[in-house]
Amino acid sequence: QIALSEHYNIPIIILTSQKYDEKKNKIITGKIRKNKPEKNVRFRLVQIIGERFLSTTLPIYILWKKTNTLGHYMSLYAKSPNTSIY
Numbered sequence: 001q002i003a004l005s006e007h008y009n010i011p012i013i014i015l016t017s018q019k020y021d022e023k024k025n026k027i028i029t030g031k032i033r034k035n036k037p038e039k040n041v042r043f044r045l046v047q048i049i050g051e052r053f054l055s056t057t058l059p060i061y062i063l064w065k066k067t068n069t070l071g072h073y074m075s076l077y078a079k080s081p082n083t084s085i086y
Contacts (some may be wrong), residue, residue, distance in 0.1 A: 005050035
């Protein structure tokens with residue numbers, strides 16, 4: 001990711017999905033099914049790679065999805081180019 005960001009001069013923003021579980025009284029990983037998040041799922045910023053390119057180029061959004069013992073990346077697409085997460 002660092003090499004990709006540096007080579008193409010683009011920022012990469014990594015997010016994770018979280019949800020508050022009222023039964024357990026703690027924050028848990030939010031589920032995404034059929035490319036749609038469950039109710040009350042929020043995205044939390046994990047890392048920004050190539051932050052210095054944010055002012056010049058549109059970023060690539062990546063969602064870190066934790067599965068059983070492994071992890072998996074999914075791409076996220078903004079509804080419009082002007083949409084921002086900040």
